[in-house]
Amino acid sequence: MNKIPATVITGFLGAGKTTLIRHLIENAGGRRIALVINEFGDVGVDGALVKGCGDEACPDDDIIELANGCICCTVADDFLPTMQRLLDRPVPPDHIIIETSGLALPKPLVKAFQWPGIRTRATVDGVVALVDADALAAGRFAHDEAALAAARAADPTLDHDSPIEELFEDQLACADLVLLNKADLVDAARLEEVEDGLRQEIRSGVSIVRTSMGRIDPAALLGIDAAVEDQIDGRPSHHDGEEDHDHDDFDSFVLDLGELDSAEPLLAALNRAIAEHDLLRVKGFLAVRGRPARLVLQSVGPRVQHHYDRAWQPDEQRASRLVIIGQSGLDRNAIAAMLGAGPVPA
Ligand SMILES: Nc1nc2c(ncn2[C@@H]2O[C@H](COP(=O)(O)OP(=O)(O)OP(=O)(O)O)[C@@H](O)[C@H]2O)c(=O)[nH]1
Structure with a gap:
């Protein structure tokens, strides 16, 4: 049986994930896409904005919202039953796109595809990480060197990055493709520097594509065919080895x-x-x-x-x-x- 491909879209808060997904749906080319959207609070902004596109490629039934904050922490309770229901439909979707919340770790989600009821029927086609070029250029993901030095002076055993930086690195380390989005907001020279910095964080062989408003040909993004669940253990995370992680930060x-x-x-x-x-x-x-x-x-x-x-x-x-x-x-x-x-x- 052919497995249904699923693409995981990750990226820090506000990087442009929902904007990208709207673009993908509007240019789906007849492919029937189901969306699983994970976000904070029950306001349902992302779902409402995608539904607002009113595109027949993605009827409202195919948009499933998980408003629990972080999909990575509630995989068994929320995500797995949602996937089971999608896969059990009389006419299952051609492709599933999962938008994680901006604070979610992608790795636990990919691991969910190793579960028995899922692994025979669906596969992670690829993990796409969006990066906000504007935020990166402004240094919003870099640690504050002075603050870190002061904290280390007070506690010499301190050896961790800032929570934002760790999350950013985890999302990048898991990616098969990186989109350097909001390229329209950053000048060419700075974009070059930002891209050079990003290369230090990603696995070798992973491409960086510059985008504005998530405009990219869906063919470049859907159909990577990476079967990520089979090789996820080789993608490092700051949370490897932890029984559980939380988002207290x-x-x-x-x-x-x-x-x-x-x-x-x-x-x-x-x-x-x-x-x-x-x-x-x-x-x-x-x-x-x-x-x-x-x-x-x-x-x-x-x-x-x-x-x-x-x-x-x-x-x-x-x-x-x-x-x-x-x-x-x-x-x-x-x-x-x-x-x-x-x-x-x-
Ligand atoms: N100038 C510019 N603005 C963008 C671009 N992509 C997204 N935006 C804007 O950035 C804001 C956040 O975009 P979203 O697509 O909601 O970001 P997100 O990653 O889904 O946000 P969260 O789900 O909250 O993490 C919106 O106001 C978008 O219009 C871009 O390429 N250029």
């Missing part, structure tokens, strides 16, 4: 903001909150009084983007909800107060 919560009189004050406050609290990622939808369309709001590091995407549907509640993600220790109530929301339950 990061924190996320959802803010409910109701309907807004105007978006501008919130946008201004958000810029301040990102800078003061070093927020990694904010995304969600806003309902603005008098506006029939919903406002999509996204920030990746300091870069905030927003646009009205489509009208609120009659069966949808007009409400503003944002997922906020940062490193652990976020002062949730201070952030909520800045953005005009009430206290956030712990």
Whole structure:
């Protein structure tokens, strides 16, 4: 029996995974693709944005959202049953694309394909890692040398990278293909330097392709045919040998903001909150009084983007909800107060 190929899309928060997947679906060329989307909070931003493309190559039934934060930690409870159901369908998909959350480790997910009920029916065609060229050029994944030196002076046994750096390295070390995305935001000389740095992190033979808005021919990405589950033990991870890992280094919560009189004050406050609290990622939808369309709001590091995407549907509640993600220790109530929301339950 032919195994159904699955492509794992990994990459740090906001690298452009959802944007890439939309592009893949819109250019699927008749291939029936099922999507498994894993993200933070129950706001369902990624799923809603992909569904928004309304492409017949990917009916809404084929988009499955796992909103538990990190697919790598709940493989047995969430991911395996989801895969079983997909594979058991009377007409299974031609290809499965799995978007992991930006904080997920790809290796435990690939290992799930070694499970008996899965390995005979599906295979990991390839792991694609997206890298945010803009963030990399700004040094957001490099460790802060001064802070690390100070910490080591206080504790000479300290020998680990920052949580962001470790995650970044794990995602790259697992990749069969690396997309250096957001190439449009970085000049050619800097892009060259960024690419040279990336080569130190990836396995030999892995290509780096520069992309903007995830625009790449699906043929270059689907059909790598790497059977990654058979060789995953050879791909190093900072978490090798650990029974379990956790994501205590990061924190996320959802803010409910109701309907807004105007978006501008919130946008201004958000810029301040990102800078003061070093927020990694904010995304969600806003309902603005008098506006029939919903406002999509996204920030990746300091870069905030927003646009009205489509009208609120009659069966949808007009409400503003944002997922906020940062490193652990976020002062949730201070952030909520800045953005005009009430206290956030712990
Ligand atoms: N300028 C530019 N913006 C991009 C590019 N790719 C994505 N973006 C923007 O970056 C933001 C994040 O993109 P997403 O596709 O949601 O990123 P993601 O990796 O799915 O994010 P998470 O699932 O939250 O980790 C959005 O505002 C996109 O419009 C690109 O190549 N160039």
